[in-house]
Amino acid sequence: MKSTNQIELTAGxxxxxxxxxxxxxxxxxxxxxxxxxxxxxxxxxxxNVGGLKPKAEVSxxxxxxxxxxxxxxxxxxxxxxxHMQISEQYNDLPEDTSAAILTAGILGDQYVGLEPGGxxxxxxxGDELMITNSAMVxxxxxxxxxxxxxxxxx
Amino acid sequence: MTSDRHDTGHFIxxxxxxxxxxxxxxxxELNLSIPHGQVTAIMGPSGAGKTTLLRLITGQLKPDSGRxxxxxxxxxxxxxxxxxxxxxxxxxxxxxxxxxxxxxCFDNIALPLREHTKLPERLIRKIVLMKLHTVGLRGAxxxxxxxLSGGMNxxxxxxxxxxxxxxxxxxDEPFAGLDPISMGISLRLIRQVNEALNMTSLVVTHDINxxxxxxxxxxxxxxxxxxxxxxxxxxxxSQEPLVAQFMQGLPDGPVAFHYPAPDLANDLxxxxxRHA
Amino acid sequence: MREGLVxxxxxxxxxxxxxxxxxxxxxxxxxxxxxxYYAGARSLVIIVTCGFFVGLVLTLQTYDTLTRFGAADxxxxxxxxxxxxxxxxxxxxxxxxxRAGTSITAEIGLMRATEQLDAMDLxxxxxxxxxxxxxxxxxxxxxxxxxxxxNLMALLGGIFFAVFVxxxxxxxxxxxxxxSVELGRDFLHGMGKAVGFGFLAAxxxxxxxxxxxxxxxxxxxxxxxxxxxxxxxxxILDFVLSAFML
Numbered sequence: 001m002k003s004t005n006q007i008e009l010t011a012g013x014x015x016x017x018x019x020x021x022x023x024x025x026x027x028x029x030x031x032x033x034x035x036x037x038x039x040x041x042x043x044x045x046x047x048n049v050g051g052l053k054p055k056a057e058v059s060x061x062x063x064x065x066x067x068x069x070x071x072x073x074x075x076x077x078x079x080x081x082x083h084m085q086i087s088e089q090y091n092d093l094p095e096d097t098s099a100a101i102l103t104a105g106i107l108g109d110q111y112v113g114l115e116p117g118g119x120x121x122x123x124x125x126g127d128e129l130m131i132t133n134s135a136m137v138x139x140x141x142x143x144x145x146x147x148x149x150x151x152x153x154x
Numbered sequence: 155m156t157s158d159r160h161d162t163g164h165f166i167x168x169x170x171x172x173x174x175x176x177x178x179x180x181x182x183e184l185n186l187s188i189p190h191g192q193v194t195a196i197m198g199p200s201g202a203g204k205t206t207l208l209r210l211i212t213g214q215l216k217p218d219s220g221r222x223x224x225x226x227x228x229x230x231x232x233x234x235x236x237x238x239x240x241x242x243x244x245x246x247x248x249x250x251x252x253x254x255x256x257x258x259c260f261d262n263i264a265l266p267l268r269e270h271t272k273l274p275e276r277l278i279r280k281i282v283l284m285k286l287h288t289v290g291l292r293g294a295x296x297x298x299x300x301x302l303s304g305g306m307n308x309x310x311x312x313x314x315x316x317x318x319x320x321x322x323x324x325x326d327e328p329f330a331g332l333d334p335i336s337m338g339i340s341l342r343l344i345r346q347v348n349e350a351l352n353m354t355s356l357v358v359t360h361d362i363n364x365x366x367x368x369x370x371x372x373x374x375x376x377x378x379x380x381x382x383x384x385x386x387x388x389x390x391x392s393q394e395p396l397v398a399q400f401m402q403g404l405p406d407g408p409v410a411f412h413y414p415a416p417d418l419a420n421d422l423x424x425x426x427x428r429h430a
Numbered sequence: 431m432r433e434g435l436v437x438x439x440x441x442x443x444x445x446x447x448x449x450x451x452x453x454x455x456x457x458x459x460x461x462x463x464x465x466x467y468y469a470g471a472r473s474l475v476i477i478v479t480c481g482f483f484v485g486l487v488l489t490l491q492t493y494d495t496l497t498r499f500g501a502a503d504x505x506x507x508x509x510x511x512x513x514x515x516x517x518x519x520x521x522x523x524x525x526x527x528x529r530a531g532t533s534i535t536a537e538i539g540l541m542r543a544t545e546q547l548d549a550m551d552l553x554x555x556x557x558x559x560x561x562x563x564x565x566x567x568x569x570x571x572x573x574x575x576x577x578x579x580x581n582l583m584a585l586l587g588g589i590f591f592a593v594f595v596x597x598x599x600x601x602x603x604x605x606x607x608x609x610s611v612e613l614g615r616d617f618l619h620g621m622g623k624a625v626g627f628g629f630l631a632a633x634x635x636x637x638x639x640x641x642x643x644x645x646x647x648x649x650x651x652x653x654x655x656x657x658x659x660x661x662x663x664x665x666i667l668d669f670v671l672s673a674f675m676l
Contacts, residue, residue, distance in 0.1 A: 008460065011467035014474070018575030021582045022621070029510060029585065029604075030613040212552055238554040246552045252545035266553045311549075 038088035039066065040125035044099040044112070049080040050135025052101050052110045058084045060114040065090045068112060084112060086123075095121040098131035110135060165190040165322065165354045166211060171220035173206065180206050182378035183220070188371070193348050193355045195369035195386070197362065199400065202375045204358045208324050211356070212246060213237045225321065242270055245315030245323045249330060251307040253299040253314070259286070260295040263314045270318065285313040289343060305336030309343070316347060323347070325357040329364055337361075341368055362401060366390075374400055441637045448566060448636070451558050461564040462571075469530040469565070470572030474579070476529050477522060481580040484517060485509065485587025493596060502596075506607035509588045514611065514620040518581040520668055523627035526573050527660035531635035534565050535656040538639025539649035562640060566632045573628030574621060581620075619675045626671060630663045 049071060058066040066086035074081050086093070096117030103110050117131075166188035173181040180203040188194045196204050209215040210222050213229045222229045224240075232240060253262050263282045267273060273281075286292040289309040291302075299307050308328065315323060325344065329337050341364055348355045359365060365372050366386045373383040374397055382389055382397045390401055399407035415421065492508045538561060541547050550557040585607075592598040611617065635656050642652035 004464070007467045008463050010471050011463045014471035015466065015571070015575060018470075018578050021578040025578060025581060025585075026613060026617060029514075029608060030611045030617050031608055214548070214551065241552055241554040244552070246549070248545045248549055248552075250544060252549035254546055254549075255544070266555070269553070269555050314553075 039085040040088065040091065041069065041083055041085055042123055042125075042127050042129060043081055043083050044129040044132050045074065045077075045079045045081050046099075046101060046132050046134045047079055048134040048137060049082060050101055050110055050137055052082065052112070052135065056109060057111040058086065058114065059111060060090070060093075060116065065114075082112065092122045094119040095123055095127070096131065097123060097129055098133065099129045100133035101135035103136075164188060165225055166356070167221075167223040168207075168210075169221040169223065171210065171217045171222060173203075173210070173215065173217045175206075179378055181210075181217070184375075184379050186373060186380050186383070188354065188356060190354050191348075191352060192370040193345060193357060193368055195365040195372040196356065196358045196375060197360055197365060197372060197400065198375035200360070203378060204375060205326055207375070208246070208326055208356070208358055211322075211324060212241065212244060242266075242318055243321045245318070245320035247308070247312050247315050247323070247325045247328055249327045250304075251299070251311030253307055253311055255299055258296050258298055259291065259302070259310045262299070262310060263317050266314065266317045281317070285316055286310075288316070288347070289313045290339070303336075305332050305339070308332070308336075308340065312340075312343065312347075316351070319351060321353060323353050323355045325355065325359075327359055328357060329359055329361045337364065344368060362386075362403070376400075440641065441633070444637050444640060445633055447558060448562060451556060452563065453559055458559070458564060461560070462567045465564045465568030466572055469526075469534065469568045470575055473526060473529045473572065473576055476525055477576045477580050478583050480521065480525055481583030482587040482590075484521065484580075485513070485584030486591050488512065488517070488584070489588040489591040490595075493592075503602070503606050504610075505592065506588060506603045507610045510585065510607045510611045511616055513581050513584050514616045515623075516620075516668070516672075518577050518584065519620055519624040519627050520664060522577040522580045522624065523573055523631050523664045524661050526569070526576060526628075527631050527635070527657050527664075530569065530572065531631050531656045531660055532653040534569065534635040535639040535642070535653045536649055538562065538565070538636060539642030539652045542640070542642055543644040543646070543649060545644075562636045566636050569632030569635060570625075570628045573631055574624040577621070577624035577627075615675075622675075623668065623671050626667055627664050630667060631660050634660050634663065 052068065052071065054068050054070050056068045057064045058068060066084050069083045069085050071080055071082050073079075082099075093114070094117045096119040098115045098117065100113050100115065101110055102113040114129075123129075164187040166186075168184050168186040171181050171184045173179075186207075196207060198204050206215065210217060211224060211229065213232060216230050220230075224244075227240065229237075229240065253259075254265070257265065260282055263285055264278050267278045267281060271278075283292055283295065286295055289312055291306060291309055291313070294302060294306065294310070299310065302310065312328075323344075328340050328344065332340060344355060344357065345368060347353065357365075357369065369386055371383065372386045372389055374381050374389070376396055382392060382394060384392075389397060392398060392401065395407060398404075488509050489505060492505045493502055496502050496505055496508070538547075541557075541561065547557045547561070550560065589600055589603060592603045593600055638652040638656045638659070642648045
């Protein structure tokens with residue numbers, strides 16, 4: 001039988017160990033919420049977002065700079081409005097940056113690709129991207145191709 | 155509490171107590187008075203409600219009707235808080251001692267003192283050693299209950315029950331399963347402690363021979379009621395069939411040897427289907 | 431069915447009694463710490479061993495599967511996600527029920543059978559406060575603590591396999607995992623589950639002990655019930671929590 005003090009000490013060491021493990025895993029084994037530190041929000045409107053989902057990456061030149069926070073439908077225009085969180089460290093994107101919904105590989109996930117413009121004015125929190133390019137939907141592409149082919153034959 | 159006092163001249167008073175558990179009547183309009191400062195034995199066949207009687211006194215059970223009055227206070231009406239206050243003045247020795255197996259004998263006895271008093275540890279040590287000395291087990295203070303015999307365990311439990319110097323001591327079958335020597339020790343202790351500390355003691359038992367040596371008053375309980383209450387000697391002289399059967403340990407009498415069953419001849423002659 | 435509902439109702443009433451008599455005193459805190467030793471520290475051996483081997487076998491299996499799709503890099507991510515979100519909390523809770531929950535049930539059940547609980551009651555010491563509460567609280571704390579340690583050991587098991595068997599390097603293994611595991615959605619939600627499971631394991635262990643019939647069969651039955659009921663309740667709660675969190 002261990003003495004009372006030893007038992008309490010062992011219990012304390014056990015708890016300290018668990019708390020250390022918790023802090024270590026929380027800080028070292030995770031990305032701490034992708035956009036670590038501060039971020040700002042921009043929106044973009046698309047006629048069709050295809051298979052884009054919340055949490056999808058937002059990248060520029062192949063580098064992930066943020067992620068899609070949520071996607072909602074504009075009740076008037078029936079366009080899809082995409083809200084994105086961009087990491088604070090990329091706070092000097094030009095105002096006329098354009099957005100397109102792209103696919104990683106043939107069957108990969110869809111993501112938002114940004115293309116910087118030339119404006120000297122930087123984007124700010126809550127701004128909307130004016131130039132957008134909707135997702136390519138495979139069925140629509142095929143239909144279009146087939147119809148165009150018919151036209152050419154005639 | 156003064157307004158609630160019901161002085162009757164007796165230390166414990168059962169007043170038309172009725173109790174049924176699980177649809178079975180255990181106590182039926184039971185009246186019983188237990189005098190102050192004496193050792194009273196409660197006897198009766200197994201299942202007669204002796205232990206139930208103790209549980210009514212400690213407030214673990216509440217009667218369906220009637221009152222249980224102890225030292226002028228109505229136990230059956232007490233709130234949880236009042237009951238806890240009251241229990242500090244009642245020492246109970248349960249059948250097997252019920253010592254805390256993960257505490258030493260010393261800590262077992264110190265527990266109620268540490269819990270209910272603000273005495274310094276130095277003083278608690280003195281009290282505990284004195285109680286242990288009374289039961290003759292001061293040398294076993296640092297041992298665990300499992301290292302001691304059943305009889306010693308019960309003496310430690312007795313020391314624990316006395317720790318708070320209660321006014322009332324209740325013993326539930328204190329002699330069951332003890333060897334003759336341990337039984338003799340327990341017998342003498344109960345008597346001694348009762349006199350030395352001016353307590354009232356209540357002993358539930360069916361060891362008739364011990365009762366004669368121990369109790370000032372003996373009560374026999376059967377069929378949910380008190381059938382006799384007198385000094386042990388008087389009970390031995392009693393002509394009442396039930397009392398006589400009990401006191402002389404006759405196997406058959408008013409208390410039947412056989413559990414109620416269909417007639418033996420019919421039962422043996424009929425096929426097994428009757429019991430299926 | 432009806433009997434089952436009655437049992438659940440009794441367990442809920444018991445929980446109400448447990449909470450209605452909470453008292454925070456230094457004595458209670460010390461007793462809780464002692465119980466953390468018995469329930470938590472003494473469960474370390476089984477948690478550490480099982481954690482390591484779960485990590486090992488999980489990595490082995492994911493490597494084998496993912497290599498067929500040319501995605502072996504994702505092995506560490508698969509390991510970490512399945513651990514943090516599901517396996518860590520669920521397995522720890524079930525192992526805890528088997529190791530510590532049963533001993534709490536048996537201890538309280540035996541105290542009931544040997545009249546120790548009655549004796550406390552008769553000494554005007556509340557056994558609910560002195561016996562049940564510290565054990566409940568200690569289990570509630572021990573399960574999340576053990577879950578973290580289980581997760582850590584499983585990751586070590588994964589690294590061990592990746593490095594010494596597959597010949598990968600630690601940095602890429604850890605880096606791939608780090609890039610795709612989210613703090614809130616994956617890690618903290620998993621810890622939230624662990625707290626919920628701790629609550630269940632603690633509640634059921636003390637309840638079955640408290641309500642055990644005062645015989646040796648009663649105590650034996652109660653310990654069995656603790657393991658079965660905890661395992662089932664944890665898996666049901668796991669589904670409910672997962673459905674809400676995703």
